[in-house]
Amino acid sequence: MKFKLGKLAAVSVVSLGFAQIAAADILQGTVTDGSGEGALEGALVTIEELDRTTSTGRFGDFRFSGIPAGEYDVTVSYIGADPVTQSIAVSGESTLDFRLGADVRYLDNVLVVGSAAAQAGAINQQRASNAIISVIDSDGLGNFPDTTVADSLARVPGLSIETDQGEGRYVSIRGINTDLISASINGVRTPSPEDRRGVLLDGVPSDLLDGIEVQKSLTPNVDADSLGGVINLQTISAFDRDGRFIRAKIEGAYNEITEEFSPKATLTYSDVFGDRLGVALSVNYQDLRIETHNNEADEWDFINGLAYMNDGYEHRWYGLNRERLGLVANFDWRLSDNTDLYLRTLFNNYEDDEVRNVLQFRDLDDIIDEDANGDDIIAAGSSLTDTSATFPLNETQAEVRVRREVRTIQTIAVGGETTWDGWETDYEVSYAYAEEDDSDNHDVKFRFEDIQDNFPGNVTIDYSNPEIIRFSEGTVLDAVYDPSNYFLDEFEREFTANEDTEYAAQFNISRESVFGEMPVTWQAGLKIRDREKIRDVNVLIYEDDSINLAGFVNNDLISGWRLGNAQPAWPDPGLTRSLRGAFGAGDLDEEGSFFDSNGEDYKIDEQILAGYGMGTFDIGALTLVAGVRVEQSNVDLEGRVVLEDELTATTTRYSNDYTNVLPSVNARYDFSDRLIGRAAYYAAVVRPAFGEMAPFFFINDDRDEAEIGNPNLDPLEADNFDLSIEFYPTTLSVLSAGIFYKDISNAIFPATFDTADVPSNVDLSGIPAELLNGVDTDGGEIEEVSTFINVASSEIYGIEFNYVQNLGDLNSALDGFLVSGNLTLTESEATLPDGREVPFLKQSDTIWNVAIGYDNGPWDLRVSANYRGDYLDELEDENLDRMTNDRLLIEASAKYRVNDNLQIYLEGKNLTDEPEHYYFGDESRLSQYDEFGTTVVFGARLTY
Known part of the structure; x- marks a missing residue:
């Protein structure tokens, strides 16, 4: 097969060619809950004097590069907690960590509509995103009687499911056929054992996941093979929390x-x-x-x-x-x-x-x-x-x-x-x-x-x-x-x-x-x-x-x-x-x-x-x-x-x-x-x-x-x-x-x-x-x-x-x-x-x-x-x-x-025997x- 490598590589080279070499000073850090152990994803971090804002990643981390050396006030905004501002002198690589609000470490799974911590987690990730997304936060899985990932996704805005023998099997985004959407596990496209492209989601237990993101508007860095959106299943990482974590259910x-x-x-x-x-x-x-x-x-x-x-x-x-x-x-x-x-x-x-x-x-x-x-x-x-x-x-x-x-x-x-x-x-x-x-x-x-x-x-x-x-x-x-x-x-x-x-x-x-x-x-x-x-x-x-x-x-x-x-x-x-x-x-x-x-x-x-x-x-x-x-x-x-x-x-x-x-x-x-x-x-x-x-x-x-x-x-x-x-x-x-x-x-x-x-x-x-x-x-x-x-x-x-x-x-x-x-x-x-x-x-x-x-x-x-x-x-x-x-x-x-x-x-499932x-x-x-x-x-x- 002959790929048009020149054409595709040119897209990358041209874009990068516009990048200007900036000052090398860097400001980085983490944002956690009041305990220092629960990472807060989706917090907005702003350097007030430069009017530059970024958001924290999955592990509560943030990073600014190209910062001119000097004194700055840095503010963190997280829905569900009061804003926090700290001052720092940036020179070379500087680190600034924040703790916000109360201890919101999750001792259990709670859906996004559940505890304040889970509610805040999902809202902040959605607010911080540059695309249109919906999120089930890590605490969101397992709070309702969900056997499968498909059942959990049924409560996300605009999502519905097809069932097999009463269990959720296929997921639809905005009512769109599951064959016209895509799913991935940790960003890896999920294959299908059937003769269709729609992915079976009744085999993956929700308990294995740490979060689910549904991206409804695509950016160029996302595979474009979806009409309705992309469902990304995230499994656990040790850096999601600080120290040892054991849960038995x-x-x-x-x-x-x-x-x-x-x-x-x-x-x-x-x-x-x-x-x-x-x-x-x-x-x-x-x-x-x-x-x-x-x-x-x-x-x-x-x-x-x-x-x-x-x-x-x-x-x-x-x-x-x-x-x-x-x-x-x-x-x-x-x-x-x-x-x-x-x-x-x-x-x-x-x-x-x-x-x-x-x-x-x-x-x-x-x-x-x-x-x-x-x-x-x-x-x-x-x-x-x-x-x-x-x-x-x-x-x-x-x-x-x-x-x-x-x-x-x-x-x-x-x-x-x-x-x-x-x-x-x-x-x-x-x-x-x-x-x-x-x-x-x-x-x-x-x-x-x-x-x-x-x-x-x-x-x-x-x-x-x-x-x-x-x-x-x-x-x-x-x-x-x-x-x-x-x-x-x-x-x-x-x-x-x-x-x-x-x-x-x-x-x-x-x-x-x-x-x-x-x-x-x-x-x-x-x-x-x-x-x-x-x-x-x-x-x-x-x-x-x-x-x-x-x-x-x-x-x-x-x-x-x-x-x-x-x-x-x-x-x-x-x-x-x-x-x-x-x-x-x-x-x-x-x-x-x-x-x-x-x-x-x-x-x-x-x-x-x-x-x-x-x-x-x-x-x-x-x-x-x-x-x-x-x-x-x-x-x-x-x-x-x-x-x-x-x-x-x-x-x-x-x-x-x-x-x-x-x-x-x-x-x-x-x-x-x-x-x-x-x-x-x-x-x-x-x-x-x-x-x-x-x-x-x-x-x-x-x-x-x-x-x-x-x-x-x-x-x-x-x-x-x-x-x-x-x-x-x-x-x-x-x-x-x-x-x-x-x-x-x-x-x-x-x-x-x-x-x-x-x-x-x-x-x-x-x-x-x-x-x-x-x-x-x-x-x-x-x-x-x-x-x-x-x-x-x-x-x-x-x-x-x-x-x-x-x-x-x-x-x-x-x-x-x-x-x-x-x-x-x-x-x-x-x-x-x-x-x-x-x-x-x-x-x-x-x-x-x-x-x-x-x-x-x-x-x-x-x-x-x-x-x-x-x-x-x-x-x-x-x-x-x-x-x-x-x-x-x-x-x-x-x-x-x-x-x-x-x-x-x-818990009770299908209480009205529908x-x-x-x-x-x-x-x-x-x-x-x-x-x-x-x-x-x-x-x-x-x-x-």
């Missing part, structure tokens, strides 16, 4: 559906040796039991203005055991006064053992017949109303899936920072790896066919309650619940692996200078990312219709089933495991096994070289960060063309390369100490998801259709605009409002076309010509193609509000009460090739959070509510698109501090409905 969770206890434990240790070497270690283990009750409808259609289910309907019972093991080992070495080195490592192993029992009612479109003209009519003897359908049931299926999914995420970063003679550099080499291994699975289906031959009669489906469907009792249903009526349809084994590996290296250099009286910090850098994505699917399908279900039944029905008709506990997963070695070569479905094993395989190599130059201009009350980032992408793709009937798989290869020039400007204006205005513009590029651009061809000529990837997809490009105002009315509060707009080109949507209407940038060369010649002589002519396309233009815009308040600042009688609330309203619009206007996929139009707490003396009490509006989940047909319904989650916690070291707590609900076009048409129940968590934390 143990808890148990009880769920009302599983009626089981799930244990969880965390141990964290850090220490600083000789003021030079910092060691921080943390280990987390959880064994979580989940039970989910679910019912689903496959499809709906219309006849005579009435909706009916025209495919299948099923009950699903899930029993899961999720085991998480997380390890963090971080080392910081202050090699000298000018050089700091670090090693950051994270290992996370997630095992999901799942059993899924399904009872499926098939061919529900038997309610429809054809008249003499071939038009659809309601079949004789059947009937249809707004809330029910009556017809002869002819086929059902009983299925059990046993799956053990093992996911691993690892990140390693080695780097450091060096300063010399006014120059500052940082450098890093990193490795990130994610794997998803599905190699211990089996899925067995038993069919009860031709029911009407022996059990004639109609059944009635009642969907007057659209979330829970019910079938009428009677002879037919009695037969459905008799396992002896079922015979094996197929037994499937799966051995699938996904791997995502990225190596990266970066180097950044900066220098402070002064133009006249205007301080300027110049910065430039280079970064290379080399990523490999591999998907390898292997499936074996066996058939033997002589095997009866009765031999694989242990218990009859699921105990405590919540939805509609009873749910069978068969096939029994333990008994069906014996079928794994029971089939001979003659039982193998060669055609189906070959098709499923080859069509989804791909390998993608993606290399990105980036360079940037930027300047931070301190123009009195105005701080301006402006610059440009250039990213060159080179992608090599490998997939398969699979012909099911011929049992052939041909390798296909494509290559693509492109360059994006991405300017950005972030402006911050301090109208006063309490009023700050912000404006931002940045250009972004989001590359297609791996599963969208992989060059695969599924050609199923039996069904006259083809499913293909599109390696010719263009990356999504967007111009992003933000404008906001922040007001800090009292000692510890913030009130903010903002608007944002995103002008998007080349957004990617799934689409289905008649063969003659496929766009020119969709490559059909992998489909044999005889299947595209328009002459359907053998029933194999391809009539329909499903793929992914770019749409010309689309937009997202919205408004955000955020309010955080310590009520004790308003009235002393309310001392200890803390409130917060935020609201994000968005609109989005994209036009599909057929002219239909749709919102962005998974784009919520309304997100809000509210919380109220009381933290005084030994008691810490909190209640929170998190709301996410409905959104478009999948495109189907107009009026039948799959939608995710809105959801409101209520949670609460009560903590009691026994002494300075021990705290006990009780389900997850999907529907087709209208809430009256069920797609999926899940219940997870309420969970109660109790535990203790011991800190030294």
Whole structure:
């Protein structure tokens, strides 16, 4: 691959060329709490005589270079504490340390809306930033009953989550699809073990983290592959605090559906040796039991203005055991006064053992017949109303899936920072790896066919309650619940692996200078990312219709089933495991096994070289960060063309390369100490998801259709605009409002076309010509193609509000009460090739959070509510698109501090037993409905 190194390096050289050599005197120091042990990040440090301001970093450190020798007054401002001013004579390298306010060392995790210390930490970091960010301070993780990072992020302004089995899995920023945002661990891009770019955040325990930053407006020194923003997870460092720190946490969770206890434990240790070497270690283990009750409808259609289910309907019972093991080992070495080195490592192993029992009612479109003209009519003897359908049931299926999914995420970063003679550099080499291994699975289906031959009669489906469907009792249903009526349809084994590996290296250099009286910090850098994505699917399908279900039944029905008709506990997963070695070569479905094993395989190599130059201009009350980032992408793709009937798989290869020039400007204006205005513009590029651009061809000529990837997809490009105002009315509060707009080109949507209407940038060369010649002589002519396309233009815009308040600042009688609330309203619009206007996929139009707490003396009490509006989940047909319904989650916690070291707590999750609900076009048409129940968590934390 040939990178345009000259062009990219020139950006760095030109920017640095403007830097002026300034005086070498330096003022540096730290800002801590009153104890001297708790570093305060985000404090504003001002040299009054020079009107120069900087903010403290993660370890409470600050630094001014190019200071003329002389006497100065230096003031530190930190929300939640009174300002402190000290005088110093600067000569050469001078050091000045500050202690502010009371002791705010964290003996426990407290959310940003919790204790005054955590509240202040987040507000100060947000206030000091030159970009638009939201922060969960280090004390913020674990205060609410959060198992995963995704659950913790659900309370950040403008963020919402997608859940899986009741747990937060994917995170959305401002309602934007998780595939269009990015996540990193200690600045290292987090890989994804799936065939998408959206990162799974349910595997990383929140207890392993020290803080989370969500950057909503990008600066040139940040990877530009995000439309919504960047989520950066920060793990612990020994220099986050002074001296030895040990915290042990143990808890148990009880769920009302599983009626089981799930244990969880965390141990964290850090220490600083000789003021030079910092060691921080943390280990987390959880064994979580989940039970989910679910019912689903496959499809709906219309006849005579009435909706009916025209495919299948099923009950699903899930029993899961999720085991998480997380390890963090971080080392910081202050090699000298000018050089700091670090090693950051994270290992996370997630095992999901799942059993899924399904009872499926098939061919529900038997309610429809054809008249003499071939038009659809309601079949004789059947009937249809707004809330029910009556017809002869002819086929059902009983299925059990046993799956053990093992996911691993690892990140390693080695780097450091060096300063010399006014120059500052940082450098890093990193490795990130994610794997998803599905190699211990089996899925067995038993069919009860031709029911009407022996059990004639109609059944009635009642969907007057659209979330829970019910079938009428009677002879037919009695037969459905008799396992002896079922015979094996197929037994499937799966051995699938996904791997995502990225190596990266970066180097950044900066220098402070002064133009006249205007301080300027110049910065430039280079970064290379080399990523490999591999998907390898292997499936074996066996058939033997002589095997009866009765031999694989242990218990009859699921105990405590919540939805509609009873749910069978068969096939029994333990008994069906014996079928794994029971089939001979003659039982193998060669055609189906070959098709499923080859069509989804791909390998993608993606290399990105980036360079940037930027300047931070301190123009009195105005701080301006402006610059440009250039990213060159080179992608090599490998997939398969699979012909099911011929049992052939041909390798296909494509290559693509492109360059994006991405300017950005972030402006911050301090109208006063309490009023700050912000404006931002940045250009972004989001590359297609791996599963969208992989060059695969599924050609199923039996069904006259083809499913293909599109390696010719263009990356999504967007111009992003933000404008906001922040007001800090009292000692510890913030009130903010903002608007944002995103002008998007080349957004990617799934689409289905008649063969003659496929766009020119969709490559059909992998489909044999005889299947595209328009002459359907053998029933194999391809009539329909499903793929992914770019749409010309689309937009997202919205408004955000955020309010955080310590009520004790308003009235002393309310001392200890803390409130917060935020609201994000968005609109989005994209036009599909057929002219239909749709919102962005998974784009919520309304997100809000509210919380109220009381933290005084030994008691810490909190209640929170998190709301996410409905959104478009999948495109189907107009009026039948799959939608995710809105959801409101209520949670609460009560903590009691026994002494300075021990705290006990009780927490409640999903207190209102809120389900997850999907529907087709209208809430009256069920797609999926899940219940997870309420969970109660109790535990203790011991800190030294």
